[in-house]
Amino acid sequence: MDKIRELALPISGRVIVISDIHGEIRLFKELLKKVEFSSDDYLIINGDLCEKGGNSKEVVRYVMELTAANPKVHVIEGNCDALVEHLLNENPKLLDYLAARGNTLIGEWLEEIGYQLNEHSTIQEVKEVLLRHYRKELEWLTNLPTAIETDRYIFVHAGLEDREDWKETDRSKALTMPSFLEKSHRAGKFVVVGHWPVVNYSTDIPSDNPIINEAKKIIAIDGGNVIKPTGQLNAFIIERSAEGDSFSHLYVDKLLxxxxxxxxxxxxxxxxxxxxxxxxxxxxxxxxxxxxxxxxxxxxxxxxxxxxxxxxxxxxxxxxxxxxxxxxxxxxxxxxxxxxxxxxxxxxxxxxxxxxxxxxxxxx
Ligand SMILES: [Mn+2]
Incomplete structure:
Protein backbone atom coordinates (compact mmCIF):
# COMPACT_ATOMS: atom_id res chain seq x y z
CA MET A 1 0.00 0.00 0.00
CA ASP A 2 1.25 3.50 -0.81
CA LYS A 3 -0.97 5.75 1.21
CA ILE A 4 0.38 5.48 4.75
CA ARG A 5 0.26 8.46 7.05
CA GLU A 6 2.38 8.83 10.16
CA LEU A 7 0.78 10.49 13.12
CA ALA A 8 2.54 11.64 16.30
CA LEU A 9 0.17 11.22 19.24
CA PRO A 10 0.76 13.00 22.55
CA ILE A 11 1.53 10.70 25.47
CA SER A 12 -1.60 11.72 27.37
CA GLY A 13 -5.22 12.32 26.47
CA ARG A 14 -7.82 10.33 24.58
CA VAL A 15 -7.85 8.76 21.15
CA ILE A 16 -11.37 7.81 20.06
CA VAL A 17 -11.70 5.31 17.22
CA ILE A 18 -14.97 4.80 15.32
CA SER A 19 -15.39 2.57 12.27
CA ASP A 20 -18.10 1.49 9.84
CA ILE A 21 -20.52 4.39 10.23
CA HIS A 22 -22.12 3.31 6.93
CA GLY A 23 -24.25 6.40 6.39
CA GLU A 24 -25.74 6.49 9.90
CA ILE A 25 -25.33 10.20 10.54
CA ARG A 26 -27.73 10.31 13.48
CA LEU A 27 -26.03 7.46 15.36
CA PHE A 28 -22.60 8.95 14.64
CA LYS A 29 -23.53 12.33 16.12
CA GLU A 30 -25.22 10.61 19.06
CA LEU A 31 -22.05 8.62 19.70
CA LEU A 32 -19.82 11.72 19.59
CA LYS A 33 -22.12 13.27 22.18
CA LYS A 34 -22.09 10.14 24.32
CA VAL A 35 -18.27 10.04 24.46
CA GLU A 36 -18.26 13.83 25.05
CA PHE A 37 -15.98 14.33 22.09
CA SER A 38 -14.12 17.64 22.30
CA SER A 39 -11.22 19.37 20.57
CA ASP A 40 -8.91 17.88 23.24
CA ASP A 41 -9.48 14.40 21.82
CA TYR A 42 -7.96 12.71 18.82
CA LEU A 43 -10.60 11.10 16.64
CA ILE A 44 -9.75 8.37 14.14
CA ILE A 45 -12.45 7.26 11.71
CA ASN A 46 -11.42 3.77 10.66
CA GLY A 47 -13.07 3.55 7.26
CA ASP A 48 -16.49 2.88 5.70
CA LEU A 49 -18.18 6.21 6.18
CA CYS A 50 -20.68 5.40 3.47
CA GLU A 51 -22.94 2.76 1.84
CA LYS A 52 -25.61 0.48 3.34
CA GLY A 53 -27.18 3.06 5.70
CA GLY A 54 -29.49 5.87 4.65
CA ASN A 55 -27.41 9.05 4.70
CA SER A 56 -23.94 8.52 3.28
CA LYS A 57 -23.57 11.97 1.76
CA GLU A 58 -24.27 13.65 5.08
CA VAL A 59 -21.68 11.49 6.88
CA VAL A 60 -19.07 12.37 4.25
CA ARG A 61 -19.97 16.06 4.43
CA TYR A 62 -19.94 16.13 8.23
CA VAL A 63 -16.64 14.24 8.57
CA MET A 64 -15.05 16.54 5.98
CA GLU A 65 -16.16 19.50 8.09
CA LEU A 66 -14.78 17.86 11.25
CA THR A 67 -11.38 17.26 9.64
CA ALA A 68 -11.25 20.80 8.25
CA ALA A 69 -12.06 22.32 11.63
CA ASN A 70 -9.98 20.06 13.84
CA PRO A 71 -6.43 18.88 13.06
CA LYS A 72 -6.86 16.02 15.55
CA VAL A 73 -9.51 14.31 13.41
CA HIS A 74 -8.10 11.73 11.00
CA VAL A 75 -9.81 9.40 8.54
CA ILE A 76 -8.65 6.27 6.73
CA GLU A 77 -10.37 4.68 3.76
CA GLY A 78 -12.60 1.62 3.84
CA ASN A 79 -13.62 -0.56 0.92
CA CYS A 80 -16.96 1.28 0.73
CA ASP A 81 -15.23 4.69 0.54
CA ALA A 82 -12.89 3.43 -2.19
CA LEU A 83 -15.87 2.65 -4.45
CA VAL A 84 -15.65 6.18 -5.90
CA GLU A 85 -12.52 5.04 -7.72
CA HIS A 86 -14.71 2.97 -10.02
CA LEU A 87 -16.40 6.22 -10.99
CA LEU A 88 -13.16 8.04 -11.65
CA ASN A 89 -11.76 5.02 -13.54
CA GLU A 90 -14.97 4.88 -15.59
CA ASN A 91 -15.76 1.29 -14.67
CA PRO A 92 -19.15 0.59 -16.35
CA LYS A 93 -19.95 -2.07 -13.71
CA LEU A 94 -20.54 0.76 -11.26
CA LEU A 95 -23.85 1.43 -13.05
CA ASP A 96 -25.00 -2.13 -12.27
CA TYR A 97 -23.96 -1.66 -8.66
CA LEU A 98 -26.00 1.57 -8.44
CA ALA A 99 -29.02 -0.10 -10.02
CA ALA A 100 -28.85 -3.08 -7.64
CA ARG A 101 -28.16 -1.25 -4.36
CA GLY A 102 -30.58 0.94 -2.47
CA ASN A 103 -28.32 3.03 -0.27
CA THR A 104 -25.19 4.34 -1.97
CA LEU A 105 -23.24 7.58 -1.74
CA ILE A 106 -23.21 8.07 -5.50
CA GLY A 107 -26.94 7.31 -5.72
CA GLU A 108 -27.64 9.94 -3.04
CA TRP A 109 -25.50 12.49 -4.86
CA LEU A 110 -27.28 11.84 -8.16
CA GLU A 111 -30.63 12.20 -6.41
CA GLU A 112 -29.54 15.44 -4.75
CA ILE A 113 -28.77 17.06 -8.11
CA GLY A 114 -31.85 15.56 -9.76
CA TYR A 115 -30.00 13.29 -12.19
CA GLN A 116 -32.00 10.21 -13.20
CA LEU A 117 -30.05 7.10 -14.18
CA ASN A 118 -31.59 5.41 -17.25
CA GLU A 119 -30.62 2.81 -19.83
CA HIS A 120 -28.82 5.46 -21.90
CA SER A 121 -26.66 6.68 -18.99
CA THR A 122 -22.97 6.05 -19.51
CA ILE A 123 -20.33 5.91 -16.81
CA GLN A 124 -18.51 8.78 -18.55
CA GLU A 125 -21.58 10.98 -18.29
CA VAL A 126 -22.20 10.10 -14.63
CA LYS A 127 -18.57 10.84 -13.85
CA GLU A 128 -18.72 14.19 -15.60
CA VAL A 129 -21.91 15.21 -13.79
CA LEU A 130 -20.56 14.20 -10.40
CA LEU A 131 -17.19 15.85 -10.93
CA ARG A 132 -19.05 19.05 -11.70
CA HIS A 133 -20.91 18.98 -8.38
CA TYR A 134 -18.78 16.92 -6.00
CA ARG A 135 -15.16 17.41 -7.09
CA LYS A 136 -14.09 18.40 -3.58
CA GLU A 137 -15.72 15.34 -1.98
CA LEU A 138 -14.32 12.98 -4.63
CA GLU A 139 -10.82 14.35 -4.19
CA TRP A 140 -11.08 14.13 -0.44
CA LEU A 141 -12.26 10.50 -0.57
CA THR A 142 -9.57 9.39 -3.04
CA ASN A 143 -6.85 11.06 -0.98
CA LEU A 144 -7.70 9.25 2.26
CA PRO A 145 -4.77 7.19 3.59
CA THR A 146 -5.08 3.40 3.67
CA ALA A 147 -3.35 3.24 7.05
CA ILE A 148 -2.27 5.56 9.85
CA GLU A 149 0.78 4.56 11.87
CA THR A 150 1.42 5.90 15.38
CA ASP A 151 3.83 4.94 18.15
CA ARG A 152 1.82 1.99 19.46
CA TYR A 153 -0.92 1.53 16.84
CA ILE A 154 -1.62 0.99 13.18
CA PHE A 155 -5.11 1.95 12.08
CA VAL A 156 -6.32 0.14 8.95
CA HIS A 157 -9.83 -0.79 7.79
CA ALA A 158 -9.73 -4.59 7.39
CA GLY A 159 -6.26 -5.89 8.27
CA LEU A 160 -2.59 -6.41 7.41
CA GLU A 161 -0.85 -9.24 5.65
CA ASP A 162 1.46 -11.41 7.76
CA ARG A 163 4.70 -10.06 6.25
CA GLU A 164 8.12 -8.99 7.46
CA ASP A 165 7.22 -5.45 6.37
CA TRP A 166 3.52 -4.76 6.93
CA LYS A 167 3.73 -1.76 4.59
CA GLU A 168 3.96 -4.19 1.68
CA THR A 169 0.39 -5.31 2.41
CA ASP A 170 -1.62 -5.20 -0.78
CA ARG A 171 -4.00 -2.22 -0.58
CA SER A 172 -7.07 -4.20 -1.59
CA LYS A 173 -6.28 -6.77 1.15
CA ALA A 174 -5.92 -3.95 3.68
CA LEU A 175 -9.41 -2.79 2.73
CA THR A 176 -11.28 -6.06 2.28
CA MET A 177 -9.64 -9.05 3.98
CA PRO A 178 -12.20 -11.03 5.98
CA SER A 179 -11.94 -12.04 9.67
CA PHE A 180 -8.53 -10.50 10.47
CA LEU A 181 -8.80 -11.63 14.09
CA GLU A 182 -8.43 -15.23 12.92
CA LYS A 183 -5.20 -14.30 11.13
CA SER A 184 -1.90 -12.86 12.36
CA HIS A 185 0.55 -10.06 11.63
CA ARG A 186 4.14 -9.09 12.40
CA ALA A 187 3.79 -5.31 12.68
CA GLY A 188 4.81 -5.26 16.36
CA LYS A 189 2.10 -2.74 17.23
CA PHE A 190 -1.61 -3.00 17.95
CA VAL A 191 -3.50 -3.12 14.66
CA VAL A 192 -6.95 -1.53 15.03
CA VAL A 193 -9.51 -2.67 12.44
CA GLY A 194 -13.19 -2.40 11.56
CA HIS A 195 -14.82 -4.07 8.53
CA TRP A 196 -15.64 -7.48 10.03
CA PRO A 197 -18.52 -7.40 12.52
CA VAL A 198 -17.05 -8.73 15.75
CA VAL A 199 -20.24 -10.67 16.49
CA ASN A 200 -19.02 -13.09 13.79
CA TYR A 201 -16.23 -14.09 16.19
CA SER A 202 -18.60 -14.86 19.07
CA THR A 203 -18.36 -18.19 20.78
CA ASP A 204 -20.22 -17.88 24.07
CA ILE A 205 -22.82 -15.11 24.32
CA PRO A 206 -22.85 -13.17 21.05
CA SER A 207 -21.44 -9.68 21.53
CA ASP A 208 -21.01 -6.56 19.40
CA ASN A 209 -18.43 -5.06 21.77
CA PRO A 210 -14.85 -4.41 20.61
CA ILE A 211 -12.44 -7.34 21.02
CA ILE A 212 -8.88 -6.79 22.25
CA ASN A 213 -6.51 -9.66 21.53
CA GLU A 214 -3.27 -8.88 23.41
CA ALA A 215 -1.40 -11.93 22.10
CA LYS A 216 -2.14 -11.19 18.45
CA LYS A 217 -1.97 -7.43 18.95
CA ILE A 218 -5.28 -6.97 17.16
CA ILE A 219 -8.20 -4.77 18.22
CA ALA A 220 -11.41 -5.37 16.25
CA ILE A 221 -14.10 -2.73 16.73
CA ASP A 222 -16.85 -3.19 14.12
CA GLY A 223 -20.12 -3.43 16.08
CA GLY A 224 -22.08 -4.51 12.99
CA ASN A 225 -23.97 -1.21 12.74
CA VAL A 226 -26.53 -1.44 9.85
CA ILE A 227 -25.31 -4.95 8.89
CA LYS A 228 -26.53 -6.97 11.87
CA PRO A 229 -29.95 -7.05 13.55
CA THR A 230 -28.30 -6.41 16.93
CA GLY A 231 -25.72 -4.01 15.46
CA GLN A 232 -24.22 -1.07 17.34
CA LEU A 233 -21.84 1.77 16.56
CA ASN A 234 -18.79 1.46 18.83
CA ALA A 235 -16.40 4.14 20.03
CA PHE A 236 -13.14 2.47 21.07
CA ILE A 237 -11.43 4.75 23.54
CA ILE A 238 -7.67 4.76 24.12
CA GLU A 239 -6.65 6.64 27.25
CA ARG A 240 -2.99 7.50 26.77
CA SER A 241 -0.36 7.55 29.49
CA ALA A 242 3.41 7.16 29.72
CA GLU A 243 3.01 3.92 31.73
CA GLY A 244 0.87 2.36 29.01
CA ASP A 245 -2.49 3.03 27.45
CA SER A 246 -5.81 1.79 28.80
CA PHE A 247 -8.86 0.82 26.76
CA SER A 248 -12.62 1.20 27.13
CA HIS A 249 -15.60 1.60 24.85
CA LEU A 250 -19.07 3.11 24.57
CA TYR A 251 -21.73 2.38 21.97
CA VAL A 252 -25.05 3.53 20.56
CA ASP A 253 -27.69 1.57 18.66
CA LYS A 254 -31.22 2.02 17.36
CA LEU A 255 -32.91 -0.45 19.69
CA LEU A 256 -35.58 0.58 22.18
MN1 LIG B 1 -15.73 -2.56 5.16
Whole structure:
Protein backbone atom coordinates (compact mmCIF):
# COMPACT_ATOMS: atom_id res chain seq x y z
CA MET A 1 0.00 0.00 0.00
CA ASP A 2 1.25 3.50 -0.81
CA LYS A 3 -0.97 5.75 1.21
CA ILE A 4 0.38 5.48 4.75
CA ARG A 5 0.26 8.46 7.05
CA GLU A 6 2.38 8.83 10.16
CA LEU A 7 0.78 10.49 13.12
CA ALA A 8 2.54 11.64 16.30
CA LEU A 9 0.17 11.22 19.24
CA PRO A 10 0.76 13.00 22.55
CA ILE A 11 1.53 10.70 25.47
CA SER A 12 -1.60 11.72 27.37
CA GLY A 13 -5.22 12.32 26.47
CA ARG A 14 -7.82 10.33 24.58
CA VAL A 15 -7.85 8.76 21.15
CA ILE A 16 -11.37 7.81 20.06
CA VAL A 17 -11.70 5.31 17.22
CA ILE A 18 -14.97 4.80 15.32
CA SER A 19 -15.39 2.57 12.27
CA ASP A 20 -18.10 1.49 9.84
CA ILE A 21 -20.52 4.39 10.23
CA HIS A 22 -22.12 3.31 6.93
CA GLY A 23 -24.25 6.40 6.39
CA GLU A 24 -25.74 6.49 9.90
CA ILE A 25 -25.33 10.20 10.54
CA ARG A 26 -27.73 10.31 13.48
CA LEU A 27 -26.03 7.46 15.36
CA PHE A 28 -22.60 8.95 14.64
CA LYS A 29 -23.53 12.33 16.12
CA GLU A 30 -25.22 10.61 19.06
CA LEU A 31 -22.05 8.62 19.70
CA LEU A 32 -19.82 11.72 19.59
CA LYS A 33 -22.12 13.27 22.18
CA LYS A 34 -22.09 10.14 24.32
CA VAL A 35 -18.27 10.04 24.46
CA GLU A 36 -18.26 13.83 25.05
CA PHE A 37 -15.98 14.33 22.09
CA SER A 38 -14.12 17.64 22.30
CA SER A 39 -11.22 19.37 20.57
CA ASP A 40 -8.91 17.88 23.24
CA ASP A 41 -9.48 14.40 21.82
CA TYR A 42 -7.96 12.71 18.82
CA LEU A 43 -10.60 11.10 16.64
CA ILE A 44 -9.75 8.37 14.14
CA ILE A 45 -12.45 7.26 11.71
CA ASN A 46 -11.42 3.77 10.66
CA GLY A 47 -13.07 3.55 7.26
CA ASP A 48 -16.49 2.88 5.70
CA LEU A 49 -18.18 6.21 6.18
CA CYS A 50 -20.68 5.40 3.47
CA GLU A 51 -22.94 2.76 1.84
CA LYS A 52 -25.61 0.48 3.34
CA GLY A 53 -27.18 3.06 5.70
CA GLY A 54 -29.49 5.87 4.65
CA ASN A 55 -27.41 9.05 4.70
CA SER A 56 -23.94 8.52 3.28
CA LYS A 57 -23.57 11.97 1.76
CA GLU A 58 -24.27 13.65 5.08
CA VAL A 59 -21.68 11.49 6.88
CA VAL A 60 -19.07 12.37 4.25
CA ARG A 61 -19.97 16.06 4.43
CA TYR A 62 -19.94 16.13 8.23
CA VAL A 63 -16.64 14.24 8.57
CA MET A 64 -15.05 16.54 5.98
CA GLU A 65 -16.16 19.50 8.09
CA LEU A 66 -14.78 17.86 11.25
CA THR A 67 -11.38 17.26 9.64
CA ALA A 68 -11.25 20.80 8.25
CA ALA A 69 -12.06 22.32 11.63
CA ASN A 70 -9.98 20.06 13.84
CA PRO A 71 -6.43 18.88 13.06
CA LYS A 72 -6.86 16.02 15.55
CA VAL A 73 -9.51 14.31 13.41
CA HIS A 74 -8.10 11.73 11.00
CA VAL A 75 -9.81 9.40 8.54
CA ILE A 76 -8.65 6.27 6.73
CA GLU A 77 -10.37 4.68 3.76
CA GLY A 78 -12.60 1.62 3.84
CA ASN A 79 -13.62 -0.56 0.92
CA CYS A 80 -16.96 1.28 0.73
CA ASP A 81 -15.23 4.69 0.54
CA ALA A 82 -12.89 3.43 -2.19
CA LEU A 83 -15.87 2.65 -4.45
CA VAL A 84 -15.65 6.18 -5.90
CA GLU A 85 -12.52 5.04 -7.72
CA HIS A 86 -14.71 2.97 -10.02
CA LEU A 87 -16.40 6.22 -10.99
CA LEU A 88 -13.16 8.04 -11.65
CA ASN A 89 -11.76 5.02 -13.54
CA GLU A 90 -14.97 4.88 -15.59
CA ASN A 91 -15.76 1.29 -14.67
CA PRO A 92 -19.15 0.59 -16.35
CA LYS A 93 -19.95 -2.07 -13.71
CA LEU A 94 -20.54 0.76 -11.26
CA LEU A 95 -23.85 1.43 -13.05
CA ASP A 96 -25.00 -2.13 -12.27
CA TYR A 97 -23.96 -1.66 -8.66
CA LEU A 98 -26.00 1.57 -8.44
CA ALA A 99 -29.02 -0.10 -10.02
CA ALA A 100 -28.85 -3.08 -7.64
CA ARG A 101 -28.16 -1.25 -4.36
CA GLY A 102 -30.58 0.94 -2.47
CA ASN A 103 -28.32 3.03 -0.27
CA THR A 104 -25.19 4.34 -1.97
CA LEU A 105 -23.24 7.58 -1.74
CA ILE A 106 -23.21 8.07 -5.50
CA GLY A 107 -26.94 7.31 -5.72
CA GLU A 108 -27.64 9.94 -3.04
CA TRP A 109 -25.50 12.49 -4.86
CA LEU A 110 -27.28 11.84 -8.16
CA GLU A 111 -30.63 12.20 -6.41
CA GLU A 112 -29.54 15.44 -4.75
CA ILE A 113 -28.77 17.06 -8.11
CA GLY A 114 -31.85 15.56 -9.76
CA TYR A 115 -30.00 13.29 -12.19
CA GLN A 116 -32.00 10.21 -13.20
CA LEU A 117 -30.05 7.10 -14.18
CA ASN A 118 -31.59 5.41 -17.25
CA GLU A 119 -30.62 2.81 -19.83
CA HIS A 120 -28.82 5.46 -21.90
CA SER A 121 -26.66 6.68 -18.99
CA THR A 122 -22.97 6.05 -19.51
CA ILE A 123 -20.33 5.91 -16.81
CA GLN A 124 -18.51 8.78 -18.55
CA GLU A 125 -21.58 10.98 -18.29
CA VAL A 126 -22.20 10.10 -14.63
CA LYS A 127 -18.57 10.84 -13.85
CA GLU A 128 -18.72 14.19 -15.60
CA VAL A 129 -21.91 15.21 -13.79
CA LEU A 130 -20.56 14.20 -10.40
CA LEU A 131 -17.19 15.85 -10.93
CA ARG A 132 -19.05 19.05 -11.70
CA HIS A 133 -20.91 18.98 -8.38
CA TYR A 134 -18.78 16.92 -6.00
CA ARG A 135 -15.16 17.41 -7.09
CA LYS A 136 -14.09 18.40 -3.58
CA GLU A 137 -15.72 15.34 -1.98
CA LEU A 138 -14.32 12.98 -4.63
CA GLU A 139 -10.82 14.35 -4.19
CA TRP A 140 -11.08 14.13 -0.44
CA LEU A 141 -12.26 10.50 -0.57
CA THR A 142 -9.57 9.39 -3.04
CA ASN A 143 -6.85 11.06 -0.98
CA LEU A 144 -7.70 9.25 2.26
CA PRO A 145 -4.77 7.19 3.59
CA THR A 146 -5.08 3.40 3.67
CA ALA A 147 -3.35 3.24 7.05
CA ILE A 148 -2.27 5.56 9.85
CA GLU A 149 0.78 4.56 11.87
CA THR A 150 1.42 5.90 15.38
CA ASP A 151 3.83 4.94 18.15
CA ARG A 152 1.82 1.99 19.46
CA TYR A 153 -0.92 1.53 16.84
CA ILE A 154 -1.62 0.99 13.18
CA PHE A 155 -5.11 1.95 12.08
CA VAL A 156 -6.32 0.14 8.95
CA HIS A 157 -9.83 -0.79 7.79
CA ALA A 158 -9.73 -4.59 7.39
CA GLY A 159 -6.26 -5.89 8.27
CA LEU A 160 -2.59 -6.41 7.41
CA GLU A 161 -0.85 -9.24 5.65
CA ASP A 162 1.46 -11.41 7.76
CA ARG A 163 4.70 -10.06 6.25
CA GLU A 164 8.12 -8.99 7.46
CA ASP A 165 7.22 -5.45 6.37
CA TRP A 166 3.52 -4.76 6.93
CA LYS A 167 3.73 -1.76 4.59
CA GLU A 168 3.96 -4.19 1.68
CA THR A 169 0.39 -5.31 2.41
CA ASP A 170 -1.62 -5.20 -0.78
CA ARG A 171 -4.00 -2.22 -0.58
CA SER A 172 -7.07 -4.20 -1.59
CA LYS A 173 -6.28 -6.77 1.15
CA ALA A 174 -5.92 -3.95 3.68
CA LEU A 175 -9.41 -2.79 2.73
CA THR A 176 -11.28 -6.06 2.28
CA MET A 177 -9.64 -9.05 3.98
CA PRO A 178 -12.20 -11.03 5.98
CA SER A 179 -11.94 -12.04 9.67
CA PHE A 180 -8.53 -10.50 10.47
CA LEU A 181 -8.80 -11.63 14.09
CA GLU A 182 -8.43 -15.23 12.92
CA LYS A 183 -5.20 -14.30 11.13
CA SER A 184 -1.90 -12.86 12.36
CA HIS A 185 0.55 -10.06 11.63
CA ARG A 186 4.14 -9.09 12.40
CA ALA A 187 3.79 -5.31 12.68
CA GLY A 188 4.81 -5.26 16.36
CA LYS A 189 2.10 -2.74 17.23
CA PHE A 190 -1.61 -3.00 17.95
CA VAL A 191 -3.50 -3.12 14.66
CA VAL A 192 -6.95 -1.53 15.03
CA VAL A 193 -9.51 -2.67 12.44
CA GLY A 194 -13.19 -2.40 11.56
CA HIS A 195 -14.82 -4.07 8.53
CA TRP A 196 -15.64 -7.48 10.03
CA PRO A 197 -18.52 -7.40 12.52
CA VAL A 198 -17.05 -8.73 15.75
CA VAL A 199 -20.24 -10.67 16.49
CA ASN A 200 -19.02 -13.09 13.79
CA TYR A 201 -16.23 -14.09 16.19
CA SER A 202 -18.60 -14.86 19.07
CA THR A 203 -18.36 -18.19 20.78
CA ASP A 204 -20.22 -17.88 24.07
CA ILE A 205 -22.82 -15.11 24.32
CA PRO A 206 -22.85 -13.17 21.05
CA SER A 207 -21.44 -9.68 21.53
CA ASP A 208 -21.01 -6.56 19.40
CA ASN A 209 -18.43 -5.06 21.77
CA PRO A 210 -14.85 -4.41 20.61
CA ILE A 211 -12.44 -7.34 21.02
CA ILE A 212 -8.88 -6.79 22.25
CA ASN A 213 -6.51 -9.66 21.53
CA GLU A 214 -3.27 -8.88 23.41
CA ALA A 215 -1.40 -11.93 22.10
CA LYS A 216 -2.14 -11.19 18.45
CA LYS A 217 -1.97 -7.43 18.95
CA ILE A 218 -5.28 -6.97 17.16
CA ILE A 219 -8.20 -4.77 18.22
CA ALA A 220 -11.41 -5.37 16.25
CA ILE A 221 -14.10 -2.73 16.73
CA ASP A 222 -16.85 -3.19 14.12
CA GLY A 223 -20.12 -3.43 16.08
CA GLY A 224 -22.08 -4.51 12.99
CA ASN A 225 -23.97 -1.21 12.74
CA VAL A 226 -26.53 -1.44 9.85
CA ILE A 227 -25.31 -4.95 8.89
CA LYS A 228 -26.53 -6.97 11.87
CA PRO A 229 -29.95 -7.05 13.55
CA THR A 230 -28.30 -6.41 16.93
CA GLY A 231 -25.72 -4.01 15.46
CA GLN A 232 -24.22 -1.07 17.34
CA LEU A 233 -21.84 1.77 16.56
CA ASN A 234 -18.79 1.46 18.83
CA ALA A 235 -16.40 4.14 20.03
CA PHE A 236 -13.14 2.47 21.07
CA ILE A 237 -11.43 4.75 23.54
CA ILE A 238 -7.67 4.76 24.12
CA GLU A 239 -6.65 6.64 27.25
CA ARG A 240 -2.99 7.50 26.77
CA SER A 241 -0.36 7.55 29.49
CA ALA A 242 3.41 7.16 29.72
CA GLU A 243 3.01 3.92 31.73
CA GLY A 244 0.87 2.36 29.01
CA ASP A 245 -2.49 3.03 27.45
CA SER A 246 -5.81 1.79 28.80
CA PHE A 247 -8.86 0.82 26.76
CA SER A 248 -12.62 1.20 27.13
CA HIS A 249 -15.60 1.60 24.85
CA LEU A 250 -19.07 3.11 24.57
CA TYR A 251 -21.73 2.38 21.97
CA VAL A 252 -25.05 3.53 20.56
CA ASP A 253 -27.69 1.57 18.66
CA LYS A 254 -31.22 2.02 17.36
CA LEU A 255 -32.91 -0.45 19.69
CA LEU A 256 -35.58 0.58 22.18
CA UNK A 257 -34.70 0.54 25.86
CA UNK A 258 -36.95 -1.18 28.40
CA UNK A 259 -36.87 -1.88 32.12
CA UNK A 260 -36.83 -5.51 33.27
CA UNK A 261 -39.72 -6.35 35.63
CA UNK A 262 -38.63 -9.76 36.90
CA UNK A 263 -35.39 -11.59 37.70
CA UNK A 264 -34.23 -14.36 35.38
CA UNK A 265 -31.27 -16.71 35.60
CA UNK A 266 -29.96 -18.01 32.26
CA UNK A 267 -29.67 -21.74 31.67
CA UNK A 268 -26.01 -22.82 31.47
CA UNK A 269 -26.60 -24.90 28.34
CA UNK A 270 -28.05 -21.99 26.38
CA UNK A 271 -25.01 -20.47 24.74
CA UNK A 272 -23.60 -19.58 21.35
CA UNK A 273 -25.06 -17.98 18.25
CA UNK A 274 -25.57 -18.44 14.55
CA UNK A 275 -23.64 -15.91 12.52
CA UNK A 276 -22.09 -15.48 9.11
CA UNK A 277 -20.96 -17.68 7.42
CA UNK A 278 -22.26 -20.79 9.22
CA UNK A 279 -25.97 -20.68 8.48
CA UNK A 280 -26.66 -24.38 7.86
CA UNK A 281 -28.34 -26.20 10.74
CA UNK A 282 -29.71 -29.69 11.30
CA UNK A 283 -32.59 -29.94 13.78
CA UNK A 284 -32.05 -32.64 16.39
CA UNK A 285 -34.82 -32.19 18.91
CA UNK A 286 -37.71 -29.77 18.82
CA UNK A 287 -39.21 -28.34 22.01
CA UNK A 288 -41.89 -25.71 22.64
CA UNK A 289 -39.68 -22.64 22.22
CA UNK A 290 -36.21 -23.72 21.07
CA UNK A 291 -34.99 -26.53 18.84
CA UNK A 292 -31.69 -28.20 19.61
CA UNK A 293 -29.76 -28.06 16.31
CA UNK A 294 -26.40 -29.26 15.11
CA UNK A 295 -24.29 -26.81 13.12
CA UNK A 296 -22.41 -29.18 10.78
CA UNK A 297 -19.64 -26.74 9.81
CA UNK A 298 -18.62 -26.14 13.44
CA UNK A 299 -20.03 -29.34 14.94
CA UNK A 300 -21.69 -27.26 17.66
CA UNK A 301 -25.03 -28.00 19.30
CA UNK A 302 -27.15 -24.87 19.60
CA UNK A 303 -30.63 -24.02 20.86
CA UNK A 304 -32.24 -22.13 18.01
CA UNK A 305 -35.47 -20.19 18.59
CA UNK A 306 -38.16 -22.02 16.60
CA UNK A 307 -39.33 -18.92 14.74
CA UNK A 308 -35.84 -18.38 13.33
CA UNK A 309 -35.62 -21.79 11.66
CA UNK A 310 -36.61 -21.94 8.01
CA UNK A 311 -36.50 -24.73 5.45
CA UNK A 312 -35.41 -23.97 1.88
CA UNK A 313 -36.67 -25.62 -1.36
CA UNK A 314 -34.08 -28.42 -1.08
CA UNK A 315 -35.43 -29.35 2.32
CA UNK A 316 -32.30 -28.06 4.10
CA UNK A 317 -32.61 -25.98 7.24
CA UNK A 318 -31.19 -22.53 7.73
CA UNK A 319 -32.07 -19.39 9.71
CA UNK A 320 -33.93 -16.23 8.76
CA UNK A 321 -31.38 -13.87 10.38
CA UNK A 322 -28.23 -13.97 12.48
CA UNK A 323 -29.41 -14.92 15.94
CA UNK A 324 -28.28 -15.51 19.48
CA UNK A 325 -28.78 -19.00 20.92
CA UNK A 326 -27.87 -17.80 24.40
CA UNK A 327 -29.96 -16.84 27.37
CA UNK A 328 -28.99 -13.83 29.46
CA UNK A 329 -29.52 -13.35 33.19
CA UNK A 330 -31.35 -10.15 34.11
CA UNK A 331 -32.54 -8.57 37.29
CA UNK A 332 -35.58 -6.48 38.06
CA UNK A 333 -35.16 -2.78 37.29
CA UNK A 334 -32.30 -3.31 34.85
CA UNK A 335 -32.50 -1.43 31.53
CA UNK A 336 -32.05 -3.60 28.44
CA UNK A 337 -32.69 -3.04 24.74
CA UNK A 338 -35.24 -5.09 22.87
CA UNK A 339 -34.24 -6.76 19.60
CA UNK A 340 -37.23 -9.03 19.01
CA UNK A 341 -40.30 -9.60 21.17
CA UNK A 342 -42.43 -11.14 18.44
CA UNK A 343 -41.64 -14.76 19.30
CA UNK A 344 -43.49 -17.18 21.57
CA UNK A 345 -42.43 -17.26 25.20
CA UNK A 346 -39.07 -15.51 24.94
CA UNK A 347 -37.82 -12.07 23.88
CA UNK A 348 -34.43 -11.37 22.37
CA UNK A 349 -32.69 -8.56 24.22
CA UNK A 350 -29.33 -6.87 24.38
CA UNK A 351 -27.53 -5.93 27.55
CA UNK A 352 -24.05 -4.40 27.68
CA UNK A 353 -23.52 -5.16 24.00
CA UNK A 354 -24.46 -8.86 24.38
CA UNK A 355 -27.57 -10.48 22.88
CA UNK A 356 -29.68 -13.29 24.36
CA UNK A 357 -33.15 -14.55 25.24
CA UNK A 358 -35.19 -13.90 28.37
CA UNK A 359 -38.79 -14.96 29.12
CA UNK A 360 -41.14 -12.35 27.61
CA UNK A 361 -42.86 -12.00 31.01
CA UNK A 362 -39.64 -10.42 32.34
CA UNK A 363 -40.38 -7.37 30.19
CA UNK A 364 -43.73 -6.86 31.96
MN1 LIG B 1 -15.73 -2.56 5.16
Missing amino acids: ARAVTKNFVAEEAMKGSINYPFYTIVPVEKADFFTLCRQPETDKLLHVKNEYIIQNENGDFTIKADVSCAQISVSKGEIVSVIDEGCAGYALIKKGGKAGWIPTECLG
